[in-house]
Amino acid sequence: MTTTPTPLQEREPTMPDRQALVSVRDLTVRYGSRTALDHLDLDLPSGQIVGLLGENGCGKSTLLKTLAGLYADHTGVVRVAGRPLGPASKAVVSYLPDRSALPERARVSYCLELFEDFYADFDRAKATELLASFGLETSLRLKEMSKGMREKVHISLAMARRARVFLLDEPISGVDPAAREGILDGILRTLDPDSLLLVATHLVHDLETALDSVVMMRHGRVLLTGEVDDLRAEHGASLEQIFRKVYAS
Amino acid sequence: MEFDTGSPIWGQLVAEFSRRIVTGEWPAGTKISGVRDLAAELGVNPNTVQRALAELERRELCRSARTAGRFVTDEEARIDTLRAELAQEAADDFIDRARGLGMGPDHAQRLIEERWHDHHADTPAGA
Numbered sequence: 001m002t003t004t005p006t007p008l009q010e011r012e013p014t015m016p017d018r019q020a021l022v023s024v025r026d027l028t029v030r031y032g033s034r035t036a037l038d039h040l041d042l043d044l045p046s047g048q049i050v051g052l053l054g055e056n057g058c059g060k061s062t063l064l065k066t067l068a069g070l071y072a073d074h075t076g077v078v079r080v081a082g083r084p085l086g087p088a089s090k091a092v093v094s095y096l097p098d099r100s101a102l103p104e105r106a107r108v109s110y111c112l113e114l115f116e117d118f119y120a121d122f123d124r125a126k127a128t129e130l131l132a133s134f135g136l137e138t139s140l141r142l143k144e145m146s147k148g149m150r151e152k153v154h155i156s157l158a159m160a161r162r163a164r165v166f167l168l169d170e171p172i173s174g175v176d177p178a179a180r181e182g183i184l185d186g187i188l189r190t191l192d193p194d195s196l197l198l199v200a201t202h203l204v205h206d207l208e209t210a211l212d213s214v215v216m217m218r219h220g221r222v223l224l225t226g227e228v229d230d231l232r233a234e235h236g237a238s239l240e241q242i243f244r245k246v247y248a249s
Numbered sequence: 250m251e252f253d254t255g256s257p258i259w260g261q262l263v264a265e266f267s268r269r270i271v272t273g274e275w276p277a278g279t280k281i282s283g284v285r286d287l288a289a290e291l292g293v294n295p296n297t298v299q300r301a302l303a304e305l306e307r308r309e310l311c312r313s314a315r316t317a318g319r320f321v322t323d324e325e326a327r328i329d330t331l332r333a334e335l336a337q338e339a340a341d342d343f344i345d346r347a348r349g350l351g352m353g354p355d356h357a358q359r360l361i362e363e364r365w366h367d368h369h370a371d372t373p374a375g376a
Binding site: 047048049181184185186188189191193205208209210211212228229230232233236237238239240241 | 252254255256257258259285286288289290291292293294295296297
């Protein structure tokens with residue numbers, strides 16, 4: 001019963017894939033003596049929503065931060081839209097960290113200005129539209145908001161950049177189920193069909209119908225990847241069940 | 250709608266969209282919402298919606314006009330065939346389960362007649 005599914009895509013360990021929007025070869029990141037990412041290889045195409053799954057401490061957040069260009073201290077080769085990590089890659093990556101970087105006392109309107117100043121590709125109209133669809137007033141201060149509302153502000157800002165790659169770290173955790181659905185609808189409605197959305201989550205169930213494919217990580221490595229509908233057909237099980245089976249073994 | 254996450258979503262979308270066509274929720278010849286709107290409405294992946302609609306097209310239940318979008322077929326005969334197919338599937342499911350309970354055809358038929366009247370089902374649901 002507890003057979004481990006084999007990876008569906010054997011990854012070429014040599015040249016970065018030209019088709020891949022994000023290409024990672026032999027990526028290693030260490031925090032002191034601890035290895036967070038261990039010779040990791042990964043190719044992700046454009047036009048997909050990819051779930052990044054794994055237990056706490058498996059390296060999901062480190063991978064997202066590295067792709068966002070926030071860790072200079074790594075070995076291996078990473079390309080985002082063909083660009084090496086740095087200012088050029090950052091220009092096409094929208095990263096939403098798991099902890100807020102916005103000032104608590106700020107009003108939403110101020111956050112919009114901040115993003116407009118900071119990101120050349122920020123589409124203020126799109127952000128405003130998303131905020132309106134979430135029923136949020138731009139005159140509100142972040143500290144006056146519930147956790148779900150704040151998360152919606154963050155999503156609206158992050159998704160309103162004309163980026164090629166969107167990296168969301170646990171975007172819906174700590175949000176009640178009803179609000180999760182609204183956030184998901186907003187993401188699905190606004191995501192550019194040619195971009196890539198990589199979303200780290202431990203809430204497999206809530207995202208499972210929204211994903212094209214999945215990357216399951218363990219101990220800083222990729223344990224399993226595949227298209228979600230293929231995995232369902234192959235295992236006759238939901239992604240959540242497959243996830244549990246994989247991590248129980 | 251609720252999905253069975255234990256089987257491929259695209260197949261369930263084909264079934265759902267077929268249901269919408271047969272019941273007239275998506276009337277013959279009318280425009281179908283865009284992929285992204287459907288994806289957001291159903292909370293599913295846009296590529297999965299695209300795949301299901303392509304399958305619907307392959308089954309000639311809808312057609313794409315290059316710029317105008319996607320439309321439900323205006324051939325009522327095709328929709329009638331679909332209705333017959335779906336009804337047959339439902340009948341097959343019932344027969345399988347009735348057999349599994351050790352029922353013979355006469356008994357099963359009597360049961361359907363009785364229940365049919367109980368359900369006041371003079372008009373099909375959704376019509």
